[in-house]
Amino acid sequence: MAGVSSEVRGFRFRKLEKPEEFRQLLEVHRAVWGDEGVPTTLQRAIQDNGGLVLGAFADIHLVGFALSFLGWDGTTLYHYSHITAVRPEYQNHRVGFRLKTFQREEVLKLGLSELRWTFDPLQSRNAWLNVRQLGGRPDRYYIHYYGQMPDTINRGQETDRLRLRWELSAPAVEERLGGKTPTADEDLARWNSSTAIVETEVGEKGLRTPTAVAEPSGGLAHLEIPFDLAAVQEHEPETVRSWRHAVRDAFRAAFDLGYRVEDFAVITSGHERRSFYLLGPAPRASPEGAAPPAGSL
Numbered sequence: 608m609a610g611v612s613s614e615v616r617g618f619r620f621r622k623l624e625k626p627e628e629f630r631q632l633l634e635v636h637r638a639v640w641g642d643e644g645v646p647t648t649l650q651r652a653i654q655d656n657g658g659l660v661l662g663a664f665a666d667i668h669l670v671g672f673a674l675s676f677l678g679w680d681g682t683t684l685y686h687y688s689h690i691t692a693v694r695p696e697y698q699n700h701r702v703g704f705r706l707k708t709f710q711r712e713e714v715l716k717l718g719l720s721e722l723r724w725t726f727d728p729l730q731s732r733n734a735w736l737n738v739r740q741l742g743g744r745p746d747r748y749y750i751h752y753y754g755q756m757p758d759t760i761n762r763g764q765e766t767d768r769l770r771l772r773w774e775l776s777a778p779a780v781e782e783r784l785g786g787k788t789p790t791a792d793e794d795l796a797r798w799n800s801s802t803a804i805v806e807t808e809v810g811e812k813g814l815r816t817p818t819a820v821a822e823p824s825g826g827l828a829h830l831e832i833p834f835d836l837a838a839v840q841e842h843e844p845e846t847v848r849s850w851r852h853a854v855r856d857a858f859r860a861a862f863d864l865g866y867r868v869e870d871f872a873v874i875t876s877g878h879e880r881r882s883f884y885l886l887g888p889a890p891r892a893s894p895e896g897a898a899p900p901a902g903s904l
């Protein structure tokens with residue numbers, strides 16, 4: 608997790624244009640999930656009708672993409688980002704961050720001010736990118752959202768998702784995009800001053816497992832997820848379900864009590880890295896009325 612100032616060199620970010628580029632998207636999708644994803648004809652239809660199919664290119668080769676389309680919830684018009692992916696060999700080099708910031712720029716050009724998407728709450732890297740670096744705020748919890756999925760990442764898993772809202776011009780978002788993030792000491796202080804709503808302990812194989820879930824009790828709370836879900840899946844697959852259910856129960860209880868996700872942090876403690884959502888109680892309602900509480904479904 609380098610500083611936000613690191614550069615993304617050697618990549619070009621632009622809309623996909625040619626049929627061959629839409630075909631390359633299928634290859635990137637296959638490299639990441641083992642199947643093809645969105646058909647080329649649908650990609651073209653999305654691109655030409657208010658949607659955005661954006662790519663990260665190394666020379667003429669597509670190495671990552673972000674696909675979004677217009678969304679409407681009855682009140683707000685926004686862009687809904689359905690998939691973002693980077694080829695495995697290019698991951699962790701800021702390509703995903705640049706794709707999302709490019710997507711933001713393009714959505715702002717369309718005259719919209721919000722992007723939404725969903726992500727697996729147990730994926731620490733996604734939470735880091737979406738919440739910590741981009742300043743997006745998850746506000747809903749969906750249980751087994753897609754049902755069973757056959758792809759290599761989701762196969763055999765309950766497909767719970769957090770719905771996230773990214774208010775593109777909110778001051779807090781602009782701060783994060785400008786590189787203003789809490790220091791490691793500040794994260795540690797927030798972690799120390801908050802209470803655990805998922806309690807964990809290190810098991811025999813050296814991996815953490817959840818042992819209990821508690822409701823938040825008024826002040827700041829932290830909600831732990833595995834730092835490396837893939838390692839849990841490989842070495843202790845039987846505990847993935849415990850994680851899934853603990854995190855689900857904790858999020859639902861917290862959202863029901865009006866708690867909101869304020870940030871995401873990774874704490875280093877000895878040789879261990881631990882990942883946490885940081886949650887706080889919603890501000891008290893003012894006479895003019897406060898924003899509606901976050902929800903769980």
Ligand SMILES: CC(C)(COP(=O)(O)OP(=O)(O)OC[C@H]1O[C@@H](n2cnc3c(N)ncnc32)[C@H](O)[C@@H]1OP(=O)(O)O)[C@@H](O)C(=O)NCCC(=O)NCCS
Nearest residue numbers: 608609691692693698699700701702703704731732735834
């Ligand atoms: C999610 C994804 C699009 C991000 O793209 P990327 O190019 O790898 O992302 P970036 O390099 O910009 O950012 C990843 C950040 O997470 C950090 N990170 C890596 N592993 C992490 C972990 N276990 N916990 C917390 N942060 C982690 C990286 O260090 C990096 O942060 P930094 O820039 O501060 O160092 C890409 O990894 C991917 O395709 N994943 C599989 C598919 C997927 O999950 N898609 C999203 C849902 S549709």
